[in-house]
Amino acid sequence: MTISRESVLSALQKIVLPGGGNLVSADLVRALSVDGGTVRFVIEAENAEAARNLAPIEAEAQRQLMAIPGVEKVQIVMTAPTAARAPAPQVAARSGGDAPPSLKIGRHPTPQAGPEPVSGVARILAIGSGKGGVGKSTLTSNLAVALARAGRRVGLLDADIYGPSQPRMLGLSGQRPTTDGQMIEPLHAHGVTVMSIGLMMKEGEALVWRGPMLMGALQQMLNQVKWGELDVLLVDLPPGTGDVQLSLCQKAQVSGAIIVSTPQDVALIDARRAIDMFDKLKTPVLGLVENMSTYICPNCGHEAHLFGHGGVAAEAQQLGLPFLGEIPLNLEVRLAGDAGTPVAATDGPVADAFARLANRLIGGGMA
Numbered sequence: 276m277t278i279s280r281e282s283v284l285s286a287l288q289k290i291v292l293p294g295g296g297n298l299v300s301a302d303l304v305r306a307l308s309v310d311g312g313t314v315r316f317v318i319e320a321e322n323a324e325a326a327r328n329l330a331p332i333e334a335e336a337q338r339q340l341m342a343i344p345g346v347e348k349v350q351i352v353m354t355a356p357t358a359a360r361a362p363a364p365q366v367a368a369r370s371g372g373d374a375p376p377s378l379k380i381g382r383h384p385t386p387q388a389g390p391e392p393v394s395g396v397a398r399i400l401a402i403g404s405g406k407g408g409v410g411k412s413t414l415t416s417n418l419a420v421a422l423a424r425a426g427r428r429v430g431l432l433d434a435d436i437y438g439p440s441q442p443r444m445l446g447l448s449g450q451r452p453t454t455d456g457q458m459i460e461p462l463h464a465h466g467v468t469v470m471s472i473g474l475m476m477k478e479g480e481a482l483v484w485r486g487p488m489l490m491g492a493l494q495q496m497l498n499q500v501k502w503g504e505l506d507v508l509l510v511d512l513p514p515g516t517g518d519v520q521l522s523l524c525q526k527a528q529v530s531g532a533i534i535v536s537t538p539q540d541v542a543l544i545d546a547r548r549a550i551d552m553f554d555k556l557k558t559p560v561l562g563l564v565e566n567m568s569t570y571i572c573p574n575c576g577h578e579a580h581l582f583g584h585g586g587v588a589a590e591a592q593q594l595g596l597p598f599l600g601e602i603p604l605n606l607e608v609r610l611a612g613d614a615g616t617p618v619a620a621t622d623g624p625v626a627d628a629f630a631r632l633a634n635r636l637i638g639g640g641m642a
């Protein structure tokens with residue numbers, strides 16, 4: 276008989292700790308493995324005294340797990356650091372930068388029956404790309420600002436663990452979200468409610484996380500952030516087809532995905548992979564956007580197509596997907612992003628292109 280991790284976790288969740296909660300909700304279970312009829316895991320107590328107090332819980336866990344049909348052996352190891360604990364590996368939310376961490380991001384996921392809505396959030400849009408550097412983060416911040424300017428209540432979750440760039444693009448560098456230990460107060464910029472996974476951890480830390488840790492972290496970013504009432508939450512995904520995309524679609528009720536690509540063939544090949552992944556995850560692809568489309572010389576007004584033009588529209592047509600719009604290649608886009616005020620917050624032809632995209636999404640009931 277196959278024993279599932281879920282059945283083990285659910286048995287552990289039924290054992291109430293002396294102070295309330297359980298081993299799973301208190302995030303004390305580490306390295307859980309099920310190997311045939313053998314269940315192994317570590318209980319990570321805070322210190323030696325806590326470990327002693329948990330001894331009856333450990334015994335109860337043994338009993339409960341042995342009662343699961345098919346379980347032949349249960350190995351539980353209790354650990355507690357002997358010296359004073361090093362600071363939590365995850366730099367948690369800090370107010371101002373000096374306050375001690377009080378909310379740990381990055382943990383094992385809480386079991387869920389299926390994708391769940393995020394409280395107060397009407398729609399979740401995943402912004403993906405097959406390839407890095409096509410301007411997905413730039414598009415996400417500008418689209419968020421354009422939607423906010425059009426009167427929508429917008430949130431932006433920067434889940435690009437490999438290079439969270441939203442704080443810089445939205446002028447929030449150096450700022451820290453605050454937390455009461457349970458919930459995180461997000462930041463606000465240009466009318467958008469913003470949270471970035473990059474603000475909650477030490478640089479580079481998430482890069483070493485494996486699937487379950489990422490899944491838990493993303494779950495926290497969705498459910499432990501005070502998003503408030505939002506018409507739409509945009510999620511800036513890492514490029515490609517990896518654990519974050521998988522976790523998002525498994526944990527949250529994502530309304531749909533928007534794929535960003537440049538018109539080059541190589542970017543389009545990768546975009547197709549991303550579309551294929553969302554199809555497999557049963558997340559509807561709402562359409563494609565072409566970024567770095569035309570280039571208009573600011574001096575002579577000449578229009579050039581540095582990466583080709585129209586490739587994304589043609590691809591969308593071929594795939595039977597909506598083409599949602601195109602954003603020109605324009606130095607202002609980069610300069611504005613680097614300076615922390617997205618070009619969509621200003622006035623001009625590029626801001627108009629983002630406004631058109633925003634209106635297209637609003638008109639189509641997507642945002």
Ligand SMILES: Nc1ncnc2c1ncn2[C@@H]1O[C@H](COP(=O)(O)OP(=O)(O)OP(=O)(O)O)[C@@H](O)[C@H]1O
Pocket residue numbers: 404406407408409410411412413414435438440513514566567568602603604605606607608609610612613
């Ligand atoms: N339309 C545009 N015109 C000019 N520069 C742009 C445009 N879109 C993006 N850029 C610039 O291209 C670079 C890459 O953009 P961005 O970081 O948004 O890409 P990305 O797809 O999110 O990349 P990654 O996922 O690898 O972080 C940035 O310097 C950005 O300012």
